[in-house]
Amino acid sequence: MAAPGGLQTAVGEAGGDAVVDPAANRMANLVQQQKNIEAQKKANKRAIKNEQRKRKRLMAKAKELSTSELAEVWIVRNAAEAKAKAKAKAKTSNQARADA
Numbered sequence: 772m773a774a775p776g777g778l779q780t781a782v783g784e785a786g787g788d789a790v791v792d793p794a795a796n797r798m799a800n801l802v803q804q805q806k807n808i809e810a811q812k813k814a815n816k817r818a819i820k821n822e823q824r825k826r827k828r829l830m831a832k833a834k835e836l837s838t839s840e841l842a843e844v845w846i847v848r849n850a851a852e853a854k855a856k857a858k859a860k861a862k863t864s865n866q867a868r869a870d871a
Contacts, residue, residue: 833841 836844
């Protein structure tokens with residue numbers, strides 16, 4: 772018999788007291804963990820496939836660009852990354868001052 776909260780119980784012979792079956796609970800937990808792992812595996816496969824498609828599209832676009840255009844894209848991306856790092860560093864230093 773299942774008790775509230777998914778616990779498995781067995782009815783005792785005397786008086787009808789419910790006894791929690793720890794083995795059944797462990798089994799139910801393992802089954803749930805397996806379902807969660809399978810769902811995560813499916814999500815990971817989907818994410819990998821999407822990344823492969825994205826990379827394929829980017830490579831197709833890159834083939835159409837000249838060397839100077841590729842260099843310009845690289846410079847712009849590096850500048851944006853440096854700006855983001857500087858902003859994050861400034862934010863953490865401002866928080867440190869506010870906490871002090």
